[in-house]
Amino acid sequence: MTSPSPRIIRVAVPLPLREALDYLPPSGKAASAVSPGVRVLVRVGQRRLVGLVVESGVSSVIAPGRLRPVQSLLDEAPLVDAQTLGLIRFAADYYHHPIGEVVMNALPGLLREGAPVDAAGETAWRAAPGADPAAPGLARAMRQRELLGYLLELGADRAHAAEALAAFPGDWRPLMRALEEKGLVVREQRPCLAPSPGGGERHVLNPAQVEAVDGIWPQGPAPGFGVHLLEGVTGSGKTEVYLSLIERALAAGRQALVLVPEIGLTPQLLARFRSRFAVPIAALHSGLGDGERRCAWLTAARGAAPIVIGTRSAVFTPLPHLGLVVVDEEHDASFKQQENLRYHARDLAIWRARQQGARVVLGSATPALETLHHAREGRYAHHHMLARAGAARPPTLRLLDVRHKRLDSGLSAQLLAAVGERLAAGGQVLLFLNRRGFAPVLICQGCGWVARCPRCDTPMTYHAQARRLRCHHCDRETRLPEACPECGQVDPMPLGQGTERLETVLAARFPDAGVLRIDRDTTRRRGALAERLEAVHSGEYPLLVGTQMLTKGHHFPSVTLVGVIDADQGLYSVDYRAHERLAQLLVQVAGRAGRAEQPGEVLIQTGQPEHPLLITLLRDGYPAAADAILAERRAAGMPPFAHLALLRAEAPGEAAPMAFLAAAAAALRPRAARTVDLLGPVPAPMPRRAGRHRAQLLLRARSRAPLHRLLSEGLPLLDALPEARRVRWSLDVDPVDLY
DNA sequence: AGCACGCCGACT
DNA sequence: GTCGGCGTGCTC
Numbered sequence: 001m002t003s004p005s006p007r008i009i010r011v012a013v014p015l016p017l018r019e020a021l022d023y024l025p026p027s028g029k030a031a032s033a034v035s036p037g038v039r040v041l042v043r044v045g046q047r048r049l050v051g052l053v054v055e056s057g058v059s060s061v062i063a064p065g066r067l068r069p070v071q072s073l074l075d076e077a078p079l080v081d082a083q084t085l086g087l088i089r090f091a092a093d094y095y096h097h098p099i100g101e102v103v104m105n106a107l108p109g110l111l112r113e114g115a116p117v118d119a120a121g122e123t124a125w126r127a128a129p130g131a132d133p134a135a136p137g138l139a140r141a142m143r144q145r146e147l148l149g150y151l152l153e154l155g156a157d158r159a160h161a162a163e164a165l166a167a168f169p170g171d172w173r174p175l176m177r178a179l180e181e182k183g184l185v186v187r188e189q190r191p192c193l194a195p196s197p198g199g200g201e202r203h204v205l206n207p208a209q210v211e212a213v214d215g216i217w218p219q220g221p222a223p224g225f226g227v228h229l230l231e232g233v234t235g236s237g238k239t240e241v242y243l244s245l246i247e248r249a250l251a252a253g254r255q256a257l258v259l260v261p262e263i264g265l266t267p268q269l270l271a272r273f274r275s276r277f278a279v280p281i282a283a284l285h286s287g288l289g290d291g292e293r294r295c296a297w298l299t300a301a302r303g304a305a306p307i308v309i310g311t312r313s314a315v316f317t318p319l320p321h322l323g324l325v326v327v328d329e330e331h332d333a334s335f336k337q338q339e340n341l342r343y344h345a346r347d348l349a350i351w352r353a354r355q356q357g358a359r360v361v362l363g364s365a366t367p368a369l370e371t372l373h374h375a376r377e378g379r380y381a382h383h384h385m386l387a388r389a390g391a392a393r394p395p396t397l398r399l400l401d402v403r404h405k406r407l408d409s410g411l412s413a414q415l416l417a418a419v420g421e422r423l424a425a426g427g428q429v430l431l432f433l434n435r436r437g438f439a440p441v442l443i444c445q446g447c448g449w450v451a452r453c454p455r456c457d458t459p460m461t462y463h464a465q466a467r468r469l470r471c472h473h474c475d476r477e478t479r480l481p482e483a484c485p486e487c488g489q490v491d492p493m494p495l496g497q498g499t500e501r502l503e504t505v506l507a508a509r510f511p512d513a514g515v516l517r518i519d520r521d522t523t524r525r526r527g528a529l530a531e532r533l534e535a536v537h538s539g540e541y542p543l544l545v546g547t548q549m550l551t552k553g554h555h556f557p558s559v560t561l562v563g564v565i566d567a568d569q570g571l572y573s574v575d576y577r578a579h580e581r582l583a584q585l586l587v588q589v590a591g592r593a594g595r596a597e598q599p600g601e602v603l604i605q606t607g608q609p610e611h612p613l614l615i616t617l618l619r620d621g622y623p624a625a626a627d628a629i630l631a632e633r634r635a636a637g638m639p640p641f642a643h644l645a646l647l648r649a650e651a652p653g654e655a656a657p658m659a660f661l662a663a664a665a666a667a668l669r670p671r672a673a674r675t676v677d678l679l680g681p682v683p684a685p686m687p688r689r690a691g692r693h694r695a696q697l698l699l700r701a702r703s704r705a706p707l708h709r710l711l712s713e714g715l716p717l718l719d720a721l722p723e724a725r726r727v728r729w730s731l732d733v734d735p736v737d738l739y
Numbered sequence: 740a741g742c743a744c745g746c747c748g749a750c751t
Numbered sequence: 752g753t754c755g756g757c758g759t760g761c762t763c
Contacts, residue, residue: 008763014740015740015741015762017740017761017762019763021762023763042763045741045742046742047742060763062763066763068763
């Protein structure tokens with residue numbers, strides 16, 4: 001006689017297991033009484049783990065004798081609602097990633113570790129009664145004095161949380177601690193997310209903005225699912241469109257989710273939202289403490305924050321009343337996570353909007369090619385805003401041919417002359433070079449020896465200030481060699497330019513102009529970026545030097561000349577997205593210049609002034625360049641005309657990655673039939689990194705279905721390959737770069 | 740990912 | 752004779 005199979009609870013646990021594990025309900029409860037979305041404590045092997053119930057009241061194929069009971073329930077009501085659970089399940093399926101690890105991506109750290117949902121609150125500080133920045137105790141503590149002054153400025157009558165303090169330049173936390181110890185500020189604990197002041201001024205929309213707003217969300221109730229591309233040049237006022245759309249969503253009783261690139265969530269942007277809307281705004285970004293993050297997340301999940309604004313991972317926040325999703329700078333690569341679960345927040349945002357009947361706005365001056373393609377195929381509505389708001393005129397772009405020219409540390413005479421003129425005229429100049437450090441190569445003048453990273457086989461970057469060599473691909477750092485280890489000749493020579501050298505050279509060349517460098521090296525410290533951006537606006541530094549960092553979202557109204565030192569990196573690269581990225585980069589850099597009355601000028605140094613991409617981009621603009629690149633992609637059978645998945649492998653030994661991928665290809669090939677191409681395996685473009693050898697196998701298909709079918713069937717086979725145990729391997733669905 | 744089990748080398 | 756090396760396999 002067989003006993004009936006018991007009803008069980010399916011629990012996703014934080015382990016690299018493809019499936020959730022089955023458990024019996026805790027004593028005294030029926031399985032069906034434990035709702036999906038509740039966190040539970042379970043025993044797995046010898047360990048105790050926090051898991052998330054993803055299904056309950058179903059039967060199991062596991063032998064009843066092997067089922068263990070759930071140890072305890074951590075939530076009375078589901079922490080994650082059914083729709084977010086649906087999103088988690090979809091992401092696990094689509095990216096072929098263990099569901100427990102997807103859950104871990106979706107929850108804030110504290111909740112992932114089992115912390116309770118009640119007692120969630122945030123810390124805030126108020127100035128102590130009678131506290132005075134001029135008090136003698138602060139005579140020698142200027143920064144503390146500033147912070148106290150700032151706190152009083154925000155309002156002495158109430159306490160201010162980390163959110164409001166984020167706009168204070170630099171790291172305020174140690175200063176606040178010092179003020180607390182002196183009794184000049186008082187700390188208090190308060191419930192999450194007080195409403196923002198709101199009621200700020202509303203701009204009158206121009207006709208293009210009105211058309212976009214009405215086209216995306218006509219006055220009235222929620223219009224339902226639909227994706228809208230808002231292609232608006234820098235300065236055309238996209239943010240104002242977002243604000244009006246959010247207003248309509250809130251009026252219809254719906255929540256709005258705003259996704260921004262990693263570097264785009266500035267205190268200024270938040271302040272703009274706060275002053276416009278008198279509602280709680282949940283901001284989710286990397287600067288939050290654990291408690292603050294839990295607070296913001298829970299307020300959103302309970303539907304109590306009508307507006308949620310955050311970076312990539314905010315796409316997983318439960319939003320019961322979601323009506324509008326804004327993805328700002330939707331082309332930005334930071335929406336794609338490059339480790340663990342390699343998801344694209346924009347793509348998941350569209351999926352969840354469909355599921356919840358929400359409107360999606362994808363905003364950019366330089367839309368991703370796949371987005372443009374969808375718009376041209378009619379799947380997305382397309383709105384244009386081609387004019388800069390106000391009187392600002394668009395910048396002019398010009399190529400500087402640097403072939404056969406003598407360059408002074410990478411700078412042509414023409415560019416130097418232009419810089420000199422602008423400085424003399426009292427203008428601000430921005431020079432862009434996507435390479436930090438002093439020089440990318442250190443070479444022996446005697447024998448040609450180059451200092452290389454022994455773990456990556458790539459040249460190490462010379463950092464002059466630190467007097468050290470650093471590998472930009474791993475964390476390795478060494479002292480500067482005084483002599484060549486091969487031939488003994490002293491003083492190896494730095495070759496090529498980085499931002500640090502540029503800064504030095506410009507300071508020598510224009511001794512009266514202050515030079516400010518903004519790259520990862522000068523902004524590593526918490527709050528340093530905000531400080532430097534502040535300094536840019538002060539006008540103290542007429543000459544700005546920086547990397548990629550400077551091209552993202554920051555507006556420098558008094559910059560009237562932008563120089564691109566080396567556009568050729570993007571033209572030579574083997575990556576299939578290099579042209580798209582270069583076009584976006586040049587247009588975004590150009591967008592930094594001349595927002596005020598003076599038109600900006602952009603000078604681009606290149607050794608390939610006849611390159612069709614540059615010609616098209618400068619003559620006809622981004623949309624034309626995008627068309628040309630799309631034509632290349634179509635001819636090459638690459639996205640968006642094909643779908644990719646990249647299988648990567650790495651190991652300390654040289655042979656293991658290729659061996660695994662060869663075995664993987666052999667296992668997949670019979671199932672790939674003629675619908676999926678298996679390209680490779682080949683060594684990765686960077687064949688060794690941090691001491692590990694790397695290789696990859698590219699899977700390509702004309703449509704998604706056969707590719708995903710192959711992956712679903714094939715990945716369990718790969719798990720079972722003996723070669724799989726000798727490597728670390730991972731799958732990247734829709735890879736953004738093939739590194 | 741951990742953690743246990745298992746089967747071969749240098750140690751009190 | 753055992754302590755422990757990490758290859759292999761499993762977690763409901």
